[in-house]
Amino acid sequence: MSNSADLKKIFSQYAGKQIKNPNRVTCDCDPVMDTLGQEVRQAGFIFGQAQEKGTSPEGCMVPPNLVTAEFEKGQGGKFRLTGNFKLGN
Numbered sequence: 001m002s003n004s005a006d007l008k009k010i011f012s013q014y015a016g017k018q019i020k021n022p023n024r025v026t027c028d029c030d031p032v033m034d035t036l037g038q039e040v041r042q043a044g045f046i047f048g049q050a051q052e053k054g055t056s057p058e059g060c061m062v063p064p065n066l067v068t069a070e071f072e073k074g075q076g077g078k079f080r081l082t083g084n085f086k087l088g089n
Helices: 004-014 031-042
Strands: 066-073 079-087
Touching: 004 031, 004 066, 004 079, 031 066
Parallel strands: none
Antiparallel strands: 066 079
16 A cells, blocks of 8 residues: 555645535546546555545544545535545544
């Protein structure tokens, strides 16, 4: 498994990128999140569901290599990645 410095580098490339609503109920793909997830997995981590900025993830125990991306809802109702992430619990 790679280290968190690899994750910082990956997530910095995606900071500010627009994504589809992570809580949508449609089955359409989000190319930005799919590409980010692929890079995170290639670095040796598990890619989890995105979390809105300021909220705490639900669940009890998670694997130490689970990575969740952080997003925020900006002006005009657009969702953007913040560039931050959470690793493990």
